[in-house]
Amino acid sequence: MTQSAHKNATLAKLRLFGILPTWVSISLLMIGPLLIMAAVSLMEANVYGGVHPRFDVSSYAQILFDTNLFDEREFNPAYLIIIMRSFLLATAATVLALIIGFPAAYYIARQPDHRKNLLVFLITIPFWTNLLVRTFAWVIILGRGGFMDQVASFFNLLDDGGSINLMYTNTAILIGLVYSYLPLMVLPLYSSMEKMDVRLLEAGADLYANRVELVRRIILPLTMPGIIGGSILVFVPCLGAFIAPDLLGGGKKLMLGSLVQLQFATSRNWPFGAAIAMMLLAIVVIALMINARAARRHASYAQAEGGTAHD
Amino acid sequence: MDNKVAVDIANVTKVYGSGQNAVTAIKDVNLQIYDNEFLTLLGPSGCGKTTLLRMIAGFEGITSGRIILFEDEIESLPPNQRPVNTVFQHYALFPHLTVYENVAFGLRRQQKSAAEIDARCREVLALTQMEALADRKPSQMSGGQQQRVALARALAPTPKVLLLDEPLSALDLKLRQAMREELKQLQQKTGITFIFVTHDQEEALAMSDRIAVMSEGQVQQTGTPETIYERPANRFVANFIGEANLLAATCKKAGQTAWFDLALGGSLQADAAGISVGDKVTIMVRPERVRVHHGKAKAADGNNVQLAATVTDRMYLGSVVHFDLACGNQMLKACIRSETHQQLAPGETVTVDIPVDGCRIIQA
Numbered sequence: 001m002t003q004s005a006h007k008n009a010t011l012a013k014l015r016l017f018g019i020l021p022t023w024v025s026i027s028l029l030m031i032g033p034l035l036i037m038a039a040v041s042l043m044e045a046n047v048y049g050g051v052h053p054r055f056d057v058s059s060y061a062q063i064l065f066d067t068n069l070f071d072e073r074e075f076n077p078a079y080l081i082i083i084m085r086s087f088l089l090a091t092a093a094t095v096l097a098l099i100i101g102f103p104a105a106y107y108i109a110r111q112p113d114h115r116k117n118l119l120v121f122l123i124t125i126p127f128w129t130n131l132l133v134r135t136f137a138w139v140i141i142l143g144r145g146g147f148m149d150q151v152a153s154f155f156n157l158l159d160d161g162g163s164i165n166l167m168y169t170n171t172a173i174l175i176g177l178v179y180s181y182l183p184l185m186v187l188p189l190y191s192s193m194e195k196m197d198v199r200l201l202e203a204g205a206d207l208y209a210n211r212v213e214l215v216r217r218i219i220l221p222l223t224m225p226g227i228i229g230g231s232i233l234v235f236v237p238c239l240g241a242f243i244a245p246d247l248l249g250g251g252k253k254l255m256l257g258s259l260v261q262l263q264f265a266t267s268r269n270w271p272f273g274a275a276i277a278m279m280l281l282a283i284v285v286i287a288l289m290i291n292a293r294a295a296r297r298h299a300s301y302a303q304a305e306g307g308t309a310h311d
Numbered sequence: 312m313d314n315k316v317a318v319d320i321a322n323v324t325k326v327y328g329s330g331q332n333a334v335t336a337i338k339d340v341n342l343q344i345y346d347n348e349f350l351t352l353l354g355p356s357g358c359g360k361t362t363l364l365r366m367i368a369g370f371e372g373i374t375s376g377r378i379i380l381f382e383d384e385i386e387s388l389p390p391n392q393r394p395v396n397t398v399f400q401h402y403a404l405f406p407h408l409t410v411y412e413n414v415a416f417g418l419r420r421q422q423k424s425a426a427e428i429d430a431r432c433r434e435v436l437a438l439t440q441m442e443a444l445a446d447r448k449p450s451q452m453s454g455g456q457q458q459r460v461a462l463a464r465a466l467a468p469t470p471k472v473l474l475l476d477e478p479l480s481a482l483d484l485k486l487r488q489a490m491r492e493e494l495k496q497l498q499q500k501t502g503i504t505f506i507f508v509t510h511d512q513e514e515a516l517a518m519s520d521r522i523a524v525m526s527e528g529q530v531q532q533t534g535t536p537e538t539i540y541e542r543p544a545n546r547f548v549a550n551f552i553g554e555a556n557l558l559a560a561t562c563k564k565a566g567q568t569a570w571f572d573l574a575l576g577g578s579l580q581a582d583a584a585g586i587s588v589g590d591k592v593t594i595m596v597r598p599e600r601v602r603v604h605h606g607k608a609k610a611a612d613g614n615n616v617q618l619a620a621t622v623t624d625r626m627y628l629g630s631v632v633h634f635d636l637a638c639g640n641q642m643l644k645a646c647i648r649s650e651t652h653q654q655l656a657p658g659e660t661v662t663v664d665i666p667v668d669g670c671r672i673i674q675a
Contacts, residue, residue, distance in 0.1 A: 208468065
């Protein structure tokens, strides 16, 4: 071994030592809680909250099966329905956010620089206020005698004392979810649209593409990373949302997030709550892996600077 | 080149903004571009040449006037309904599509049959010598190759007119010179009318059938490269194309061949109709027409004007030598072939010999 190689090895060790604080904080603050959660999900519940440190997988079984009076396992669809509802609502919210967010992001990306920055700033404003407060505003808008009812009665669409009564429905939850997470869709879409060269649209129009074809053949493929990124940013928190289902669904239409919250706070069944959370985590990891694959595929779209020819 | 008009630009004006902020980009331009012609719009940046091109392509609306493409008025059509195609300055190739798909893009939008698309793609890729790279993405190619793909893509739908927006400006000098040759040949081979925008006069002179020199939103002169260089219509064209010595003069005898007194001294006789006695004119003489020698200035004999001058600077450029000469209160430029030039050093007093047949009268 030459002296310089030896020196390099020492340097590498030193560098590893240098990032030690990062490793410690990541393990303590991120991996640690996850491990605790995983451990809790595999333990026996204590009726008053907390756990008995005994290995038990029944919490995972509880997601699909119930134990009846005769100590037999039987299929219980209640939680499966909640899982399905979560998926449907999260998917619908993602699709709606994409439909609303796509033109909005396109509009912002086409503005002059100073207005662009202002509009992006405006998009982020809702994050300054507590989500609970903002969701509660929807209760006032959608509820009996609320803003929606007033608009409807102004146009004589309601009988006296009638109400559109959207509250405590899946629709109300959906509205709340789309509202809460729309900015998370717009921002990545905006960032990929802003990177897109406008001249490509001129080139497309020059080559006889109409508006629809411009969107389909040029804008959509080139903003795919933003579409995928935004969809994950909306889909993942929607799956785990509990404020919108609680306030707008009236706690009757549970979603996975509300279920977790319920298990920890009200039912005091920590292992079951942890098991659902772990399942949620698995779903998110799968979604992120799909995203990473798609992003790799689209990396080749990026116009590499100084691409060299080798012919 | 026959005389059928491909593009007729009639009284076209373009105003940006309104009221006090209104900026006139194009002022009442009239220009006829003939079928199967290589026409260059030449001018400094901001002269409106790119705006004019973009108006033909349909990316810019026009404030007033008409644009007629082979008898069809096109000024109100959107770009995708105009049978013209553009080679963009920075190529604007679709980064997510292969070379082949880039070239096929226009044909696919025209709903051509698969066999037709494939045949035409191979044809234009062969024409631009890019068939070997058909499966590459634009990011995997050099600037010169991207340039060829951009050309192939614009030629594929067989446009009635091909618009080229400074397509060579991003290439290095050697490649640029090679592409000039190739573009000219491509125009002749395809028989498509080319409208080429550039600020590079050498490029314009080398390639064009005709050049339209533009400045401040107006066409200053339209003509063959020889006409533009030898007989510039005004001071702007004289100064913009090549180098020019501009001499102030006054007409002292009018007629078919008029006599002019130069402000620097001496007088000369030149063909000039429509000029009356006392009119102030500008006389242009190209530096390569100017001769410089030792010895005394002789009186004007009608064929030459001889003036005393002092050499202020000498620049040896290999094939030619450039001289700056102080003559009275004016600086003159002379460009002399190396093998004929005498050893003239800065500070020497010399005689500048201006042949009358090298002079052009520019009115006003």
